[in-house]
Structures are given as C-alpha cells and as structure tokens.
Amino acid sequence: MTGAGMVADRRWVRGGSGTASRHLVLLPHAGAGASAFFSWLAARDHDVEHYAVQYPGRGSRLDEEPPASIPELARDTLITLDRVGAGPVVLLGHSMGGLVALETAHLLSRDGRPPAALVVTGCAPPHTPRTDLPDTFDDDALADWLRHSGGTAAEVLDEPQLLRLILPALRADLAAIVGYRPAARPPLTCPIIAMAGTGERTLDRATLAGWREYTTGPCHLHAYRGGHFALYQQRDRVLNLVRTLVGTGPADRPATETDHG
Numbered sequence: 001m002t003g004a005g006m007v008a009d010r011r012w013v014r015g016g017s018g019t020a021s022r023h024l025v026l027l028p029h030a031g032a033g034a035s036a037f038f039s040w041l042a043a044r045d046h047d048v049e050h051y052a053v054q055y056p057g058r059g060s061r062l063d064e065e066p067p068a069s070i071p072e073l074a075r076d077t078l079i080t081l082d083r084v085g086a087g088p089v090v091l092l093g094h095s096m097g098g099l100v101a102l103e104t105a106h107l108l109s110r111d112g113r114p115p116a117a118l119v120v121t122g123c124a125p126p127h128t129p130r131t132d133l134p135d136t137f138d139d140d141a142l143a144d145w146l147r148h149s150g151g152t153a154a155e156v157l158d159e160p161q162l163l164r165l166i167l168p169a170l171r172a173d174l175a176a177i178v179g180y181r182p183a184a185r186p187p188l189t190c191p192i193i194a195m196a197g198t199g200e201r202t203l204d205r206a207t208l209a210g211w212r213e214y215t216t217g218p219c220h221l222h223a224y225r226g227g228h229f230a231l232y233q234q235r236d237r238v239l240n241l242v243r244t245l246v247g248t249g250p251a252d253r254p255a256t257e258t259d260h261g
Helices: 034-041 070-084 096-110 139-149 160-178 205-214 235-248
Strands: 013-015 022-027 048-053 089-094 117-121 192-197 219-224
Touching: 022 034, 022 070, 022 096, 034 048, 034 235, 048 070, 070 096, 070 160, 089 096, 089 235, 096 117, 096 160, 117 235, 139 160, 192 205, 192 235, 205 219, 219 235
Parallel strands: 022 048, 022 089, 089 117, 117 192, 192 219
Antiparallel strands: 013 048
C-alpha cells in the first residue's frame, strides 16, 4: 500500500483528504458509480476517511471496459485500496457492492491485512437464489427493470442518450451477479454487519441471517425503514451504527442483533 496521507487517484475513488488513519470504503450497487455515495463523502469523522469506489465502465472511468465478474470487480477494488493508503479498512457494499465487498475482504485477508469489518446492505448472501433480476438483459428489458426497481432518476430513464451510457455497465454487472459462485475457502474472521430495508421484497430477516455462514466473527443484523435504495438516505444512522459496532469490538457486543430505527 501507499503510505498514510496519500490522496487517492480521483478517477478510481472519490472522497478522502489523506489525513485520517482509518478508511470506510463504499461500494455501490449494480450499474452505479461513486456518485451514488456522494452525500456520504460530505460526512465528517475526525479519524475516518470516507471513500467511494468508482468501478470501471462508468463515471470518470467510462472509457474502460466493465468487469465481467464479481471477482474481477474485487481485484479492481483491491488496486483502488492500494491507492487509498495504509490503515484499517471497513468495507461497505450495497446490493451487488456487498458481493464485491465480500470478495475484496477475502483478497485483503489473503494478503495478511483483513478488514476491520464487512458491512453488506440490501444484499442477500451469495448462496441465496436471486429472484429479483430481469429475465433478459436487452436494452428494453433493462430499462423496464430500472423503472420498476427504483433508484434511477426519471430524467435518466427518459433520455435515450443517458440510458445508452449506463446500460453497458448495468448489463455487465447483472451478468456478473448471475454468474457469481464464491470459491470454496475458510470464512472471514472479521465482524459482518448485514442490513436491509424493512420494505425489501426479497430480503427478509431469515435470509439476511445467512451471512452468519461467512465469518467466524460476530454477525450483526439490522434493518432500516424503506425499500432497497433507502440505504442512501440513511447515511447518518448507518455510519453511527458502523462506528458503534466496529468501535466496541466482538467481546462487547452480542453475536446477533436486530434494529428497526
């Protein structure tokens, strides 16, 4: 890794000033880029830098080919982390970003620098069958899926030129989700915080609890009010929760906890 205090390449990652020794790395959902977390980057924390990862094929990396698999996205994220600097890392991934965060956590652990915690939001465990994706990935099917799933501004959906910019990355991301099969390996040792909106249609508490299989450390379950994309409006609550759980350590918290604040 680069030394502490190094400011990251803005094409690869947004946020951070290079002054803090700990890092919260934010990984967005399928089809999205770092801009999904822009409001989170404005949150002030005296000793934690907030970084939003820019996947290839969108935003400032639009000229790059979108990765074809979740492990490939994770390898790209690992390179991004090398640009962030040294220090403990908490990975927070939303929806597909949760899968990328899981794979990235294993890569970090393999390299002898396991994350301080893995936070997955709106993301079913990898062994759970997916029933929330479109049947086909042609342009019309993807545009219709975006309209019904929410999370995409109407001005983008109603503008064909803007749609043409985002659909290639979305198509690649959804294909990566469909094809994702985690490798057989020991579970993580870091805490996992698994969260979902109370209005999620396909992600109930029992499903969320499946994340317990992916770590030998504590697994905390929490819910926030709203649907699949409510996470982005829950910035302060989620950041406070992560700060509390990661800051106390496994010996001070119950292994499983639910909350609907």
